[in-house]
Amino acid sequence: MNALTKDLAKLVRMVEEQNSFQGRFRPRLHLTPPVGWLNDPNGLCQYQGLYHAFFQYAPFDAEGGLKMWGHSTSRDLLHWEYQGTVLYPDQPFDCHGVYSGSALVEGDRISFYYTGNIKLDGDFDYVTEGREANTVLVESRDGFQLGRKELLMKNEDYPEDVTRHVRDPKVWKEGDRYYMIQGARRKGDRGEVLLFASDDGRIWKLQNRITTEEPFGYMWECPDYFQIGEKQLLCASVQGLAGKEWEDRNVYQSGYFEVEGPVTGPCRLLDYRLLDYGFDYYAPQSFEAEDGRRIQIGWMGMPDCPAHTNRTIGEGWQHCFTIPRELYVKDGILLQRPVRELEEKRKLREERQDTLVSDDLPVYEVLAENIKENRFRAVLGGELILEYREGRFEMRFTDASKESASGGRTIRYQEMSQLKNVTILTDVSTCEVFVNDGAYVFSTRFYPEKDSIGIEALGAEITLWELE
Numbered sequence: 001m002n003a004l005t006k007d008l009a010k011l012v013r014m015v016e017e018q019n020s021f022q023g024r025f026r027p028r029l030h031l032t033p034p035v036g037w038l039n040d041p042n043g044l045c046q047y048q049g050l051y052h053a054f055f056q057y058a059p060f061d062a063e064g065g066l067k068m069w070g071h072s073t074s075r076d077l078l079h080w081e082y083q084g085t086v087l088y089p090d091q092p093f094d095c096h097g098v099y100s101g102s103a104l105v106e107g108d109r110i111s112f113y114y115t116g117n118i119k120l121d122g123d124f125d126y127v128t129e130g131r132e133a134n135t136v137l138v139e140s141r142d143g144f145q146l147g148r149k150e151l152l153m154k155n156e157d158y159p160e161d162v163t164r165h166v167r168d169p170k171v172w173k174e175g176d177r178y179y180m181i182q183g184a185r186r187k188g189d190r191g192e193v194l195l196f197a198s199d200d201g202r203i204w205k206l207q208n209r210i211t212t213e214e215p216f217g218y219m220w221e222c223p224d225y226f227q228i229g230e231k232q233l234l235c236a237s238v239q240g241l242a243g244k245e246w247e248d249r250n251v252y253q254s255g256y257f258e259v260e261g262p263v264t265g266p267c268r269l270l271d272y273r274l275l276d277y278g279f280d281y282y283a284p285q286s287f288e289a290e291d292g293r294r295i296q297i298g299w300m301g302m303p304d305c306p307a308h309t310n311r312t313i314g315e316g317w318q319h320c321f322t323i324p325r326e327l328y329v330k331d332g333i334l335l336q337r338p339v340r341e342l343e344e345k346r347k348l349r350e351e352r353q354d355t356l357v358s359d360d361l362p363v364y365e366v367l368a369e370n371i372k373e374n375r376f377r378a379v380l381g382g383e384l385i386l387e388y389r390e391g392r393f394e395m396r397f398t399d400a401s402k403e404s405a406s407g408g409r410t411i412r413y414q415e416m417s418q419l420k421n422v423t424i425l426t427d428v429s430t431c432e433v434f435v436n437d438g439a440y441v442f443s444t445r446f447y448p449e450k451d452s453i454g455i456e457a458l459g460a461e462i463t464l465w466e467l468e
């Protein structure tokens with residue numbers, strides 16, 4: 001451990017000790033940072049039974065700062081225990097941020113791959129110059145102690161026609177070969193994914209470049225690739241989408257392409273579909289649990305979005321992860337549902353037909369099924385409205401001022417011809433809505449003054465559970 005690491009570790013512990021993990025808006029079943037700022041999920045894995053989640057962590061300021069990796073563990077994906085900070089920006093190749101990356105579990109070892117970020121001082125555009133993106137490996141035998149950082153690739157190792165924006169390695173193994181994808185911004189502002197291959201996980205060679213036929217945004221961040229059912233999916237968090245289709249949506253998008261053909265060779269990307277239609281969702285990552293489930297977790301936040309805020313900043317912290325979601329395919333459609341561990345936390349409160357009202361639960365799940373004639377309207381905390389009208393499902397706030405429950409959020413919606421069922425999962429200041437068995441998901445943070453729920457869905461069966 002060098003002197004810088006030692007002092008950083010001490011400072012982080014100091015600010016963490018001054019914070020008590022309390023706060024009126026702190027969710028109970030969602031991973032939150034002990035203090036300061038959190039963004040992307042990193043290094044997600046299950047190792048020797050235990051779930052590990054690392055997160056982009058800037059502990060000194062709730063509005064962001066120098067990134068490190070915080071570490072939390074869980075036995076059930078719902079109760080997370082903070083374990084400390086494990087990667088500090090303490091080397092010449094990562095001193096402006098230990099950026100996002102992934103974990104590969106192999107036997108009795110986890111290999112973590114991440115981006116070491118450098119931002120040079122000077123008069124640069126920080127796109128084609130002034131930045132460095134280093135690919136770094138660090139291994140662990142127990143998931144808690146991490147070994148020495150090894151610098152594997154620098155900008156010179158990426159293709160010449162990409163800008164300095166290359167990052168967020170996701171690694172997997174197929175047979176004896178290791179594969180790594182990284183998000184990239186090509187010169188001329190075109191997003192793509194670089195695919196590298198390796199025999200040993202250390203020496204990497206560019207094997208493929210994957211993008212859409214027509215340019216689609218200028219940068220693809222946090223790529224992920226996995227097979228599920230018959231499908232091969234390439235996820236990417238895309239920046240720079242413009243035009244009518246993207247009006248009334250978030251500044252950046254997270255979604256997936258179905259891939260036709262092998263990602264390692266000539267392949268084609270089908271239409272991009274969003275993973276989430278709400279206000280707060282970005283940079284999701286997935287991993288395969290030991291029981292074979294594909295579990296995806298997103299950052300329940302949005303970068304570069306001054307339009308809305310989070311009222312936890314006053315409590316000294318900001319942002320959380322989404323509830324971990326199981327991805328699965330049914331009748332050819334990708335669906336998402338909260339991990340099944342959540343069912344064990346349910347305590348039945350009420351079963352009703354047509355309408356349901358409750359006013360004292362901060363953490364709950366409610367399911368409206370067999371919805372008739374698309375009739376559905378829910379009001380949460382008096383200010384968050386979920387409603388089907390005019391051919392679309394809406395998530396909207398009655399008051400868009402930053403001091404209200406919305407924190408400045410307005411409306412998000414998605415067209416759909418039929419509404420079959422809706423699951424709402426609320427955890428103090430988070431709300432995740434799974435529509436039609438999770439074919440569409442809407443996630444938002446909100447800051448209600450009261451814990452009320454009112455649902456009207458004439459003809460539907462409505463069940464409310466308290467979550468413990």
Ligand code: FRU
Nearest residue numbers: 040056067099100221222283
């Ligand atoms: C996505 C992202 C990543 C980067 C990280 C830095 O939110 O911009 O591309 O590695 O955040 O915190």
